Amino acid sequence: MIYFDVTKTGPAKYSSGLTRVSHRLLDELASQRCTAVVWKKGGWRNSETGREITFSKARNEWLLTVELFSEGEREGFREFIESGKCKLAAVFHDAIPLKYPEITRRNSVLRAPDYMKMLSNFDRILAVSNYSANDLHEFWRFQGIAPRATVERITLGANFQKYTPRASAANTPAAANPAFLCVGALEPRKNQNFLLDVCEALWDEGLQFEMNFVGRVNEEFGEPIKSRIKTMRKKYRGLHLHESASDDAMLALYTKCRAALFPTIAEGCGLPPLEALWMGLPCVCSDLPVLREYTNSGGCVTAPVNHAAAWKAVLRRILTDETELTRLRSEVLARPLPTWADAAAQVRKSLV
Structure with a gap:
């Protein structure tokens, strides 16, 4: 028992x-x-x-x-x-x-x-x-x-919901919509401020895409990040914050986005990237030893923590290079994932 x-x-x-x-x-x-x-x-x-x-x-x-x-x-x-x-x-x-x-x-x-x-x-x-x-x-x-x-x-x-089937080539749309997803509480450890810097630079270059943040606001550290998102939305209309997304809302976001982004500074495992992979999304992750325990198996791109040039290059490539996106999606759909x-x-x- x-x-x-x-x-x-x-x-x-x-x-x-x-x-x-x-x-x-x-x-x-x-x-x-x-x-x-x-x-x-x-x-x-x-x-x-x-x-x-x-x-x-x-x-x-x-x-x-x-x-x-x-x-x-x-x-x-x-x-x-x-x-x-x-x-x-x-x-x-x-x-x-x-x-x-x-x-x-x-x-x-x-x-x-x-x-x-x-x-x-x-x-x-x-x-x-x-x-x-x-x-x-x-x-x-x-x-x-x-x-x-x-x-x-x-x-x-990795399976997101108890009854959500794993994404396959047959049931996963092409995600032509230029959109990204970042799941995690708004707090310094998840490093959303860095990702906002990267996205701001890409938007200023003229690239058009959505950036969706999903997560509760850490009561001790999260309000400045939330406030920055609110301020940036006045200029960048593709920026969105979903503080409390239902599972159905999450499924819709997984379907519309090209990749999931995780610029985190530290993790014990990293459950959101696994769930994103289950839903067929390629992931861009901080190059941390703990995340390498599964990012090396395919469908993931790693970039050094807080290396703005490297992150900009990866996101730009995913937004503009359909061949690269197709390759990553194929790796995601082919790799084994735990349940x-x-x-x-x-x-x-x-x-x-």
Whole structure:
């Protein structure tokens, strides 16, 4: 039996990457002995009935969490971890709050050390990339921690929605419309300001295209980016911000755009590029080791972080070179992509 932690992600109001990982994994695991639970008043309860959960290690029960936590947020949680009442597993996303504290929400920075220390007492850690697994090991070494946990890598699913078929040559339009898509919260880490600089230069050259940003506004860092987009729209009418796009709206954007752009500074995995590939879109991504774990398989172009000339050249080529666009689209449609069913199978195989 797997008890799946939805304390925060169950009632989440916006679809962050972490929330999507939680919902999609639970969707795939729920059909086979998996129960959603929440941490409440120092213990675990069934998320639907509210009934208290009594664990038994003899029954080979696992508590699996995709969420971020600390003792300050979940009073008594450290004691539960150390109690040995059941086996513990966690999906580990990244160490970004420690590596980039200046552009990370304050609460995340404060929580990260406690969270990563507590993970060392779990039985199994499922890292979303080799890069994030290495960061976790490095943190433990720096802290002088000998972890009890075994760290394994899982591959997240690319399929955008549970019932959305993968794009194929038969069902993917040619995307003649010159439009780009960038998905991610408006914040410095996602680097939208840099992309705005690049687009502004291309528009001033006379190129005509749409630039669609999709993502919530980070409450600590995002307002200046939103304000800049609003100001630039007075001059560049092809610029659009979609703060809360439904899945149907996202599907429409995927259909109309030529490529998805991800100028990000740091990622733990990079779920939006995978979802864009599923929908048949070529991707232009920052040349980061973590993204190279799957961008090297085709349909993606990488450019150095914050290298304006390189990014301008790539976007100009995608806008004007139909042969290049066709080549990239062919690579996207031909390459294998992981599904959430695959990810769930990896999880079940690990939790034995």
